[in-house]
Amino acid sequence: MSTSTGSIPRLRSQPPASPGPSLRALAPDEGAAPARAGRDPLRMAARMSPLLGLGLSIALVWWGLETGVLQSLENLQMFIDSLGAWGPVAFMIASAASVVFPIVPAGLLVLAGPVLFGPIEGTVFNYVAVSAGSLLNFAIARHVGLSLIERIFRPRTVEKFLGWTRSDHFTRAFALAIALPIAPDDLLCYLAGTTRMRWRTYVLIILLCKPWALIAYGLGVSALVMRFLPW
Numbered sequence: 015m016s017t018s019t020g021s022i023p024r025l026r027s028q029p030p031a032s033p034g035p036s037l038r039a040l041a042p043d044e045g046a047a048p049a050r051a052g053r054d055p056l057r058m059a060a061r062m063s064p065l066l067g068l069g070l071s072i073a074l075v076w077w078g079l080e081t082g083v084l085q086s087l088e089n090l091q092m093f094i095d096s097l098g099a100w101g102p103v104a105f106m107i108a109s110a111a112s113v114v115f116p117i118v119p120a121g122l123l124v125l126a127g128p129v130l131f132g133p134i135e136g137t138v139f140n141y142v143a144v145s146a147g148s149l150l151n152f153a154i155a156r157h158v159g160l161s162l163i164e165r166i167f168r169p170r171t172v173e174k175f176l177g178w179t180r181s182d183h184f185t186r187a188f189a190l191a192i193a194l195p196i197a198p199d200d201l202l203c204y205l206a207g208t209t210r211m212r213w214r215t216y217v218l219i220i221l222l223c224k225p226w227a228l229i230a231y232g233l234g235v236s237a238l239v240m241r242f243l244p245w
């Protein structure tokens with residue numbers, strides 16, 4: 015069997031590679047990605063939101079003490095009653111918004127519901143608001159995906175709970191987590207939107223399991239808090 019060596023090119027005949035333009039063109043892009051990530055407005059807002067919520071809470075407490083609204087539970091409830099229908103509406107909007115974007119921790123508003131509106135009405139308002147926010151989380155994640163979730167929450171936290179979605183028993187684990195106030199429900203609702211879970215299944219889990227967590231946390235913890243408040 016004959017072989018031909020004439021078709022094999024010599025190394026000396028190859029022109030030298032141009033080192034400059036291609037490598038220099040890649041360098042700015044490699045360094046620009048972290049810079050753009052650090053200047054991401056949504057990620058910066060998510061990181062600053064706890065401080066913003068803390069500052070807003072301090073300002074509201076200061077205003078309530080100055081005006082006398084927070085001097086007693088009766089004064090607080092009278093102020094809420096003076097708002098009429100706007101009181102429950104504003105509360106539910108704020109509560110639903112805190113589920114979607116945690117400027118103010120949603121748990122604080124869940125505790126405030128029974129205190130402001132009574133145990134029954136407060137729990138109902140919590141249920142409507144938190145359920146609406148949870149449904150919105152699922153819808154947002156279904157259309158946007160993990161890119162938005164990793165910008166709102168810490169990547170390590172997302173990766174930690176993302177393992178749940180890879181389990182064959184994720185639906186059962188998700189339902190249990192929603193029923194018990196022991197897991198970050200907001201993040202789990204976002205992550206559920208990135209799975210193949212059906213809308214019908216998700217809505218049923220939220221509507222049927224969410225009340226138990228609200229009753230256990232909202233009514234139980236708020237009753238304990240009221241014992242220690244100087245009202």
